[in-house]
Amino acid sequence: MNIAVFAGSFCPYTKGHEDILNKVMPLFDTIYIAIGHNVRKQDVFSVEERMEWISKLYANNDKIRVVTYTGLTVDLCRQVGAQYLIRGIRNSADYQMEQEMGLINEQLNAEVKTLFVPTSPKWAAVSSSMVRELWALKADYSPFISYPLPEKRP
Numbered sequence: 001m002n003i004a005v006f007a008g009s010f011c012p013y014t015k016g017h018e019d020i021l022n023k024v025m026p027l028f029d030t031i032y033i034a035i036g037h038n039v040r041k042q043d044v045f046s047v048e049e050r051m052e053w054i055s056k057l058y059a060n061n062d063k064i065r066v067v068t069y070t071g072l073t074v075d076l077c078r079q080v081g082a083q084y085l086i087r088g089i090r091n092s093a094d095y096q097m098e099q100e101m102g103l104i105n106e107q108l109n110a111e112v113k114t115l116f117v118p119t120s121p122k123w124a125a126v127s128s129s130m131v132r133e134l135w136a137l138k139a140d141y142s143p144f145i146s147y148p149l150p151e152k153r154p
Contacts, residue, residue, distance in 0.1 A: 002027065004084040004115070007034040007073045011043050012131055013054050014145050016123035020088035023117055025063060032080055033058070035068045044132050045149070053147050074109035085114045090124045 006021055010033070025031065035050050037043070047068050058064035069076045077085060085105060087098045095116065102114035119126075126144050134141040135149050142148075 001029040001081075002084070003030045003032070003080060003082040004028045004086050005032045005034050005073065005077050005080065005082045006086040007036050007069075007076070008088075009037070009043065009128070010035050010050050010054065011045050011128050012145055012149060013050065013057070014123070014126050014128055014131055015143075016090065016119045016126040017088065018057070018146065019120050019123050020086065020117050021064075024086055024115065025061075028063065028084070031064055031086070032076075032082065033064060033066045034073065034076055035066070036073065036076075037070050044136075049150070057146055072108065074105045074112050077112045078109060083112060085112050087114055087116050089116050089118045090127070 004024065004027075006017075006024075008017070010017060013033075021031065021033070033054055035047055035054070037047075051066055051068060055066045058066065065080075067076075067080075073085060076082075085102075087102065089095050089098060098114075098116055102116070105112060105114060131141050131144050134144070
């Protein structure tokens with residue numbers, strides 16, 4: 001079986017994330033959408049909320065498993081038997097950062113190959129932080145995600 005992990009904080013999961021997943025879905029038997037804790041980021045939405053939102057999006061898709069994890073992504077790949085790690089790329093800065101991370105991950109677990117997948121141009125400017133800012137400012141964020149965010153704001 002071809003198994004992949006699509007990992008991120010997904011705070012929130014955007015249409016750019018959906019675009020990446022839709023591109024790679026035909027290639028894999030199972031894809032784990034793995035909600036991780038990034039120590040460099042301040043989470044605005046709880047892991048439980050993010051898990052619920054993403055699970056609902058893919059409720060009718062047998063290929064998708066939504067999980068949470070802490071620690072190294074390559075360790076999660078080992079635990080679930082994934083041979084591939086999917087990383088979305090919006091621009092050259094993303095590529096540079098993801099390439100460096102991919103090289104480190106390969107040293108940590110050579111059995112896992114990183115796939116860099118460019119997002120469609122329509123979603124290249126969309127980021128979770130941009131959606132959070134629109135939400136916090138009570139602006140219309142709906143073009144960028146597929147579900148409503150809670151009314152309560154920071």
